[in-house]
Amino acid sequence: MAGPHRPSPASPRHPSPPHPRASTPTRSPISLEQASQRKTKSNKIMRRVRSVLKAFPNITPTCRIPISSRPHNAHVHLHGGTRITGTLFGNRRARINLAIQENPRCQPMLILELAIPTAKLLQEMGLGLVRLALECDKQPLDKSKLIEEPIWTMYNNGRKTGYGIKRGPTEEDLNVMKMLHNVSMGAGVLPSNGPNEAHDGELTYMRAFFERVVGSKDSETYYMMNHYGGNGPELSIFFVRI
Template structure:
C-alpha cells in the first residue's frame, strides 16, 4: 500500500476529541520543578531540539510511548507505560499533564546512555502510577511506525490491517526537547498551531 492510500485509510474523525483532551480547562500554573528536580534548572544554557513523540495503544494493551528524532528515524526510546489509553484519557481531562519518568542511575550505569535504563518510575502530576519498561524495537513496532510516516502531528485510529496489531489509537506531535544535563531531559508538546502550550510535558530524570 502506498503512502497516499495508507494515509487515506486512517480514521481522523476522532482527532478533535483527542486534541480537546490536551487543551487546558484551567489556567496554566507551572509547578515549582526547581525545588523538586534541580537538574532541570541548571545554570548552564540547555540544549533545545525538536523531536517526534507518539503515544500508541492497541485494544486491551498498555500505552506505548515512542520518541524519534523525526518520523523516518529509528526510535530513541520505546516505553511500555503502566496505564491503558482510557486511564490516560481520563487523567488528561483534568488539564495540564506532567509525566515524570525517573531511573536509578547507580554506579554500574555511569558509562551507559541515559535513556538506556530498563525501568522508569512513572509519576503523573505528582501521583505515582507504577513502572514504565523500556524495550527493544520489534518488527511490529517498525511496521506500525512505517504506517505512520506520513503523519507529523494529530490523533486518531489506525485500522488493524494497517498496523498489524489490531485497531490502534494514537496521538502524535512535535515536542521541544530540552537537555539540561546528562541526566535530565524534558519534552514539551508543541500545539499543531505552532504554539508551545506545554499542555503535555514529559520529563526524564536520573536519580
C-alpha cells in the same frame, strides 16, 4: 518475369518496442531511515544551556519532577531545545507506548511501555495538563546514556502509577511507525489485524513534535509543542536519574 519480392517500406522488419507508459512500476515497501548520529548543537552552546538550567530547582519533593521556567500553554521553540517526534500509541484497553524519533521517517531511538492504559492517558490529556515523571536510580560508575536505562518508576501528575519499561521495537511497533511516516502531528485510529485487538480495543495513536531539553547527563525534559494555542492538550515528560 516478376523480380524478387521486396518488403514494403511501411512494414517494419522487427516489431516496435512497447510504449514506455505501458509498463507499471512496482511499489517498493516503506522503510524507516536510520537516525543520524550527528550533534544538532555545538558543545559550547549546550554547556551554556546546561549552566542556565542548573540555576533552577531541579526536583520537587513529591516525585522529583524538574521545575521549568516554560510559560503555560507556550508553543514556541525553546532556546537550546531540539525538536523531535513523539508518538503515543497502543490498543485502547492496553498499556500505552511512547516512541521517540528524530523525525517521522526514522526508526525509533526509544520505545517505552508505560504503566497506564491508552484510553486513560488520552482522556486525561483532553482534560488538561499532564506531567509524566520517569525516575531511575543512578548507579556508581555508570556511563550509559539516560535514555538507555531499562526501567523507570513512573509518576502521573505526582501520583505513582507503576513503571515504564524500555524495550526494542517489535514488528508491530515498526508497522505503526511506517503507517505514520507521512504524519507530522495528529491523532486517530489505525487499522490493526493483531490477535489482541478484539480484547484490548482498537489501535489508537497521538503524534506531535516535542522539544527535547537536556539539563544534564541525568535529566532530560520533553515538552509537547502545542500548535492549537490554549485549546490543545499539554504533555510534559521528565526523565530523571537520581
